[in-house]
Every structure is written in C-alpha cells, then in structure tokens.
Amino acid sequence: MTAESDTLITQIQPVLTSSYVQIEDFLTAEEHQLLFKYVLERESQFVATTTSTNEMNYRQSKVLYSFPEFSELITTRIKSLIPDVINSLGLPSFPITYIESQLTAHNDGNYFKIHNDNGSPETSLRELTYVYYFHQEPKQFSGGELLIYDSKIINNFYVNSESFTTIEPRNNSIVFFLSRYLHEVLPINCPSQVFADSRFTINGWVNRAANSV
Ligand SMILES: O=C(O)CCC(=O)C(=O)O
Ligand SMILES: [Fe+2]
Incomplete structure (x- = not known):
C-alpha cells in the first residue's frame, strides 16, 4: 500500500471517543494513611519496571509486586464498583475471572510512553x-498526567487518533x-x-473469562 492511500484511510476512519470514570475518595482517610505508611516502610522492596515488549526507554518507574495486605482490600472494593463502572462506560457486562494489581512509584523524570494494556x-x-x-499532601510533584487517546480502526487494529x-x-x-x-x-x-x-498508584486489570467476547 502506498503512503498516499495510507493517509487516505487514516483520514476517512471515524474517531471513536474514549470514555473513562474517575471516582474520588476511594479509600477512607484512615486506609489511605495506613497505605502511605505501609509503602514508605517498603521502599527497599520496590524494583525498576520493565515492559512486556522489553523496549528500552519506554517506561521508567518503580514497582512493588506483592502487597497482600492491601491488594485484597483494593480488589474487593473494585469488584463492588464494577457494575456501576461498566454501566457508566456503556459496556455490556462480562464475566470477571481475576483482578491483577501492582503498586507503582513515579519519581523525578519517570514516565510511561504510549501503550495499551492488553x-x-x-x-x-x-x-x-x-x-x-x-x-x-501537600503534593510534592507536578506533571504525571494520564493521557487517554481516542481511537480509530485501521486494518482491523485499534490505533490512536491525535x-x-x-x-x-x-x-x-x-x-x-x-x-x-x-x-x-x-x-x-x-x-x-x-x-x-x-x-x-495501585493499578491493575480486570480480566474477563477466556470464552467471553
Ligand atoms: O500510572 C498511570 O496513570 C497509568 C499506568 C499504566 O498505564 C500502566 O501501568 O499500564
Ligand atoms: Fe497502561
């Protein structure tokens, strides 16, 4: 395919707007404080992050993979929110198998370049x-915004729109x-x-059953 026809396809694909939900006050003040203390006590257990493609300079941050005292609390609370979240995002409901979680720290100069998670x-x-x-609090960093791109479907793949x-x-x-x-x-x-x-952050993924669409 020529560069010219590539451009043409890009231009005619409709932009699919991405939606998201942001919920405030997810933990109680006490839970939040305990979590913060917990994390500070485990600084030495954080390791440098990698990406599944092992690409260089794609992601810079630190991660703690095991934090059973809090992952249980978080995933239980997430499960209770899922029906509302699915509703707000306008998605059909799906059978949930498991919820992954990790705990990350981004410090000066850290970032995660454009990617999808699945x-x-x-x-x-x-x-x-x-x-x-x-x-x-007060917050000691700036930047670190999360950008969520809208999509287009090109050659059966979701690609980001501008x-x-x-x-x-x-x-x-x-x-x-x-x-x-x-x-x-x-x-x-x-x-x-x-x-x-x-x-x-505590971040992760809600996985659906293998045979669901
Ligand atoms: O920290 C964030 O805002 C997003 C992290 C992320 O995209 C990921 O861990 O896959
Ligand atoms: Fe991600």
Whole structure:
C-alpha cells in the first residue's frame, strides 16, 4: 500500500471517543494513611519496571509486586464498583475471572510512553484498567498526567487518533478505562527526588473469562 492511500484511510476512519470514570475518595482517610505508611516502610522492596515488549526507554518507574495486605482490600472494593463502572462506560457486562494489581512509584523524570494494556497473548483477557492514585499532601510533584487517546480502526487494529483526554492523578481517586485504549503517563517533575514525594498508584486489570467476547 502506498503512503498516499495510507493517509487516505487514516483520514476517512471515524474517531471513536474514549470514555473513562474517575471516582474520588476511594479509600477512607484512615486506609489511605495506613497505605502511605505501609509503602514508605517498603521502599527497599520496590524494583525498576520493565515492559512486556522489553523496549528500552519506554517506561521508567518503580514497582512493588506483592502487597497482600492491601491488594485484597483494593480488589474487593473494585469488584463492588464494577457494575456501576461498566454501566457508566456503556459496556455490556462480562464475566470477571481475576483482578491483577501492582503498586507503582513515579519519581523525578519517570514516565510511561504510549501503550495499551492488553496487546500480547498473556494480557489479552484484560478488559478494564484501573489506576488508584495516592500521594503526600501537600503534593510534592507536578506533571504525571494520564493521557487517554481516542481511537480509530485501521486494518482491523485499534490505533490512536491525535485527540486525547487529560486525567489529573488526584490523590485518593481511582480511574477506570478500557485496557485496549492507548494511553501514556507524562513525565513527572519531583524536585526533591525523595521517595515519599512520589506519584504513587495501585493499578491493575480486570480480566474477563477466556470464552467471553
Ligand atoms: O500510572 C498511570 O496513570 C497509568 C499506568 C499504566 O498505564 C500502566 O501501568 O499500564
Ligand atoms: Fe497502561
């Protein structure tokens, strides 16, 4: 196919607007405080993140993969919100098998470039992405907005359109969106570079049953 016909196809595809839900006050003040303390005590257990494609310079942040004391609380609460979230996003309901979770810290200069969350065989059952944001008050970083791109379908693939929605990583809020949406985390500016001043998240994926569509 020529570059010219490529351009033509790009131009005629309709833009599919991405939708998302952001819910404030996801944890109680006490839970939020306990979580923050828990994270600070485990700084040494955080490791550098990688991506499933192992591409260089695609993602920079730290992650804690095991935090049973909180992952249980978070996933239980997410399960109770799912019917409302699915409704708000205008999705048909789907059978949920399991919910993944990880805990990340973005500090000065960290970022996550444009990607989707279910593009490989191991991740193809991820239907919904959630991101719970928490940080120290007053906030000690700027940047780190989440951009969710609108889509177009080209040659049977979802690709990002140029338009996007900017989401503020608001303390104690949780965001839900479709895992297939292209999204990115803009670079964080955290002048102190102190771990406690990071942009923290508990984020993960709601997986559907293998035989559901
Ligand atoms: O931290 C965020 O806002 C999004 C993180 C993300 O896209 C991911 O972990 O896949
Ligand atoms: Fe993502």
